[in-house]
Amino acid sequence: MRTRWLILGLAAALAISIALAQPTITITPQVTYPGTSITIDITGTDAEYCAIEIRDPLNNLVYTKGIHLSGGTGTVSWNIPETAILGNYTVYVSCEITGNNTATFTLVPKPALVGGEVFKDLTPIISTLTVFAAAALIALSVALRRR
Amino acid sequence: MKYRYLAVALLLSTIAALALAQGYPIQITSVTTKDMTGVERNTFSRGEIVVVETELTCPSAYYYYAPGGYSYLEIITMWYGNSMLNIVLTRDTIMAGETKIFGGGMFIRYSDPLGTYNIEVYVWNGFPSEMGAAWAPLADIATTSITVTP
Numbered sequence: 001m002r003t004r005w006l007i008l009g010l011a012a013a014l015a016i017s018i019a020l021a022q023p024t025i026t027i028t029p030q031v032t033y034p035g036t037s038i039t040i041d042i043t044g045t046d047a048e049y050c051a052i053e054i055r056d057p058l059n060n061l062v063y064t065k066g067i068h069l070s071g072g073t074g075t076v077s078w079n080i081p082e083t084a085i086l087g088n089y090t091v092y093v094s095c096e097i098t099g100n101n102t103a104t105f106t107l108v109p110k111p112a113l114v115g116g117e118v119f120k121d122l123t124p125i126i127s128t129l130t131v132f133a134a135a136a137l138i139a140l141s142v143a144l145r146r147r
Numbered sequence: 148m149k150y151r152y153l154a155v156a157l158l159l160s161t162i163a164a165l166a167l168a169q170g171y172p173i174q175i176t177s178v179t180t181k182d183m184t185g186v187e188r189n190t191f192s193r194g195e196i197v198v199v200e201t202e203l204t205c206p207s208a209y210y211y212y213a214p215g216g217y218s219y220l221e222i223i224t225m226w227y228g229n230s231m232l233n234i235v236l237t238r239d240t241i242m243a244g245e246t247k248i249f250g251g252g253m254f255i256r257y258s259d260p261l262g263t264y265n266i267e268v269y270v271w272n273g274f275p276s277e278m279g280a281a282w283a284p285l286a287d288i289a290t291t292s293i294t295v296t297p
Contacts, residue, residue, distance in 0.1 A: 007152055037229060049284045053275045063231055064222060066269040066288050077229040094275035094282030 023050060023095045025103040033110045034084040039077045040091060044098035046072045051094050054078065057087030069095070080107065172209045172217055173241060173270050175289035177202040180266065183252070190294045193257045197293060199223050200250035201268055203241060203286065210243035217241055219270050219285050225253050226265045255295055266291050 023044040032038060042050055047068055054063035062084070067074045086107045094100040181187050181198045191197050205217060218240045225233035235251030270286035272278060 004148075004152075049287070051269070051271060051275045051282060051284070055276060061234075061274075064224065064234070064269075064274070065231075066267070066271075066284065068288070079228065079230040081230075090276075092275040094278065094280070096282075096284055100275060100278075100280050100282060 021098050022101040023093050023098040025091060025093050025101050027091060027103050027105045029105070031106045031108055032080070033108055034080050034086075035082045035110070037077055037079045038105055039075060040093075040103075042067075042069065042074045042076075042093055042095070043072060044069050044074075044095045046070070048095050048097045050074060050096070050098075051092075052076055053092040055090050055092070056085055057089065058085065062089070171270075171284060171286045172205055172212065173219060173286040174204045174206070175201060175268055175270065175286050176204050176246075178266065178268055178289050178291045180291060180293050181250075189292070190296060191255055192296055193255050193259060193261075196252040196254050197225070198250055198252050199225075199235070199266055199268075199291075200248065201289070203247045203249070203270065205241045205243050205245055207244040213243065215240075216243065216245075217285055218272070220273050221249055222269045222271070223251055223253075224267050224269075226267065227260050227262065232259060232264070259295065261295050261297060264293050264295055266293065 023042050026041040026043075028039045028041070040052060042052070044050060047070070049066060049068055052063070052065050052067070053061065056062050063078050065076055067076060084107055086109060088104050088106050091103045091105070092100070093102070177200075179187055179200050180189055180191075181200060182191070183196055183198065185198075201221065201223065203219075203221065209217075218238070220236060220238050222234065222236045224231055233253035235253065237249050237251075239247060239249070241247050268289040270284065272281070272283045272285055275282050
C-alpha cells in the first residue's frame with residue numbers, strides 16, 4: 001500500500017515538474033545602446049533544439065536563430081545595428097523539450113561625452129624639448145668656439 | 148501487483164523512446180547558393196544577389212502521423228558573425244512523400260563586410276512568439292556558407 005502511494009506520488013511530482021519546466025534566459029547586459037552587442041545564455045535540456053527570436057518595441061522581427069544546446073546550455077550573441085530603435089526588446093525562447101520563456105532588455109541612447117572630447121596636450125612636452133635642444137646647441141657652439 | 152506497475156512503467160518508457168527516435172518529420176535535403184542566372188556559386192561580390200535554394204522532403208512513413216501534412220515556417224538567414232544581414236521566409240504545407248523547393252534572393256549591400264557569410268535554414272511550426280509552449284522544430288538545422296569579395 002505504501003509503495004503504491006510512493007509510486008503515484010513520484011509520478012505526480014514528475015508530471016508537475018515537466019509541466020512547469022521552462023528554459024532559463026540570461027541576457028547580458030540588460031541595458032545597452034545601438035552599436036554594441038548582447039549575449040543570451042539559455043539553460044535547458046542537453047542536445048535539445050531551441051529557437052531564439054528578438055522583437056523590437058514595434059514588434060518587428062530583428063533576430064531569429066536556432067541552436068542545439070550542449071551540456072544543457074547554449075549561448076548566442078547579437079550585434080545590435082547602429083540604426084536599432086530605442087526601447088524595450090523582447091526575447092522569445094522556445095525549446096523542444098523544456099518549453100518556452102521570455103525576457104527583455106532595453107536600448108537607451110548612447111551616453112553623451114561630458115566636457116567634449118579629450119585630447120592629450122603635447123604642448124608642454126614639445127616646449128621643454130625645444131628649450132633643451134636650444135640649450136644643447138648653444139653649449140655645443142660655445143664648446144666648438146673655445147677649441 | 149508489483150509486476151503490474153513495473154509493466155506499465157516499461158510500456159510508457161517504450162512509447163516515449165519510440166516517439167523520440169522518430170526524429171523530425173521534414174528533412175532539408177539540400178541548400179545551394181546560386182547567382183541570378185541560376186549558376187551555382189559560393190563566391191559573390193558586393194552588389195550581387197545571392198539566391199539561396201532549399202529542398203525539403205517529408206518521408207512517406209510520416210503519412211500515418213499527419214495525413215493532412217505538416218504546415219511549416221521555413222526561415223533562411225544570412226549571418227556575418229553575430230550580425231543577421233538578411234532573412235527570407237515562407238509558410239507552406241508539405242504532405243508525406245512530397246518534396247518542396249523554395250528559393251529567395253539576398254542582396255549583398257555595398258556597405259556589407261567582406262569575408263565568410265554563414266547561411267542557416269530552419270523549419271519550425273511557427274515563430275516562438277506565436278507558438279509559445281507549442282513551438283516545435285520540424286527539421287534539423289541546415290547550413291552552408293559563401294564568401295563575399297570586393
